Amino acid sequence: MSFVTRFAPSPTGWLHRGHAFSALTAWRAARSAGGRFLLRIEDIDATRCRPEYEAAIFEDLAWLGIEWETPVRRQSDHLADYRADLDALAARGLIYRCFRTRKEVAEEIGRAPHGPMEAFRGAPLSADEEAARLAAGAPYAWRLSLDAADRELGGFGQLSFHDEDRGTVAARPALGGDVVLARKDVGVAYHLAVVHDDALQGVTHVIRGEDLFEATHVQRLLQALLGLPVPAYRHHRLLAGADGRRYAKRDRAETLRELRAAGVTPDELFREMGFE
Numbered sequence: 001m002s003f004v005t006r007f008a009p010s011p012t013g014w015l016h017r018g019h020a021f022s023a024l025t026a027w028r029a030a031r032s033a034g035g036r037f038l039l040r041i042e043d044i045d046a047t048r049c050r051p052e053y054e055a056a057i058f059e060d061l062a063w064l065g066i067e068w069e070t071p072v073r074r075q076s077d078h079l080a081d082y083r084a085d086l087d088a089l090a091a092r093g094l095i096y097r098c099f100r101t102r103k104e105v106a107e108e109i110g111r112a113p114h115g116p117m118e119a120f121r122g123a124p125l126s127a128d129e130e131a132a133r134l135a136a137g138a139p140y141a142w143r144l145s146l147d148a149a150d151r152e153l154g155g156f157g158q159l160s161f162h163d164e165d166r167g168t169v170a171a172r173p174a175l176g177g178d179v180v181l182a183r184k185d186v187g188v189a190y191h192l193a194v195v196h197d198d199a200l201q202g203v204t205h206v207i208r209g210e211d212l213f214e215a216t217h218v219q220r221l222l223q224a225l226l227g228l229p230v231p232a233y234r235h236h237r238l239l240a241g242a243d244g245r246r247y248a249k250r251d252r253a254e255t256l257r258e259l260r261a262a263g264v265t266p267d268e269l270f271r272e273m274g275f276e
């Protein structure tokens with residue numbers, strides 16, 4: 001069986017130990033399966049991505065001894081393709097324009113009958129109301145309609161995916177609510193670009209952190225709606241720092257470039273991460 005996996009960072013900050021662990025986990029899996037390892041630059045959010053972060057991704061991964069195939073797919077080069085997916089979903093009534101602000105959505109979720117954790121579910125406006133908002137230049141996001149998807153697929157009961165640690169998992173796409181698939185400043189959102197690319201690039205095994213487990217449920221639904229193949233999934237543990245908290249960009253976790261500058265070697269990192 002062929003084995004194709006990938007590491008798909010977003011150049012929105014410097015890579016830290018958690019990224020190294022994720023990249024190495026995928027890369028080592030590809031090597032031991034005699035498979036292929038791809039690197040994909042997920043830079044659709046132009047408001048947050050910076051070229052120096054992208055350059056650092058290449059530098060940091062090479063330092064770790066990781067080798068990837070070229071050319072590297074950069075999502076910002078393919079926005080028209082993701083847009084075509086979005087148009088296809090719109091033509092089938094599977095997405096709708098949501099004019100609520102993030103604050104309004106947060107308030108609405110807070111008022112939901114099952115408490116604050118309930119994910120947002122909305123509905124399209126009437127044609128007249130929508131036309132009026134558009135004419136007034138009101139900003140909006142395209143959201144996936146779980147109701148419309150449910151109708152089209154006749155329920156989500158048939159949707160499952162293989163998770164290496166959990167076995168067959170029944171997908172629960174409603175976990176994420178009506179997810180945003182595009183907004184004004186980000187023409188297409190993460191979920192759509194990921195399923196498009198994983199299929200196009202022939203990815204057979206998606207290996208990524210446990211923090212994206214919920215995303216897998218949403219992406220499984222998109223695969224069904226877009227008629228895409230479903231890869232196998234592995235959600236690896238998240239690396240925790242000495243204080244037991246997981247590394248994250250926003251915490252300013254020590255970056256790989258800082259570690260390198262401080263004289264830490266890749267071998268030391270491998271040992272620390274439990275790779276022999």
Ligand code: GLU
Binds near residue numbers: 007008010042
């Ligand atoms: N680009 C995503 C991130 O940096 C990861 C996407 C994925 O692995 O599916 O969090």
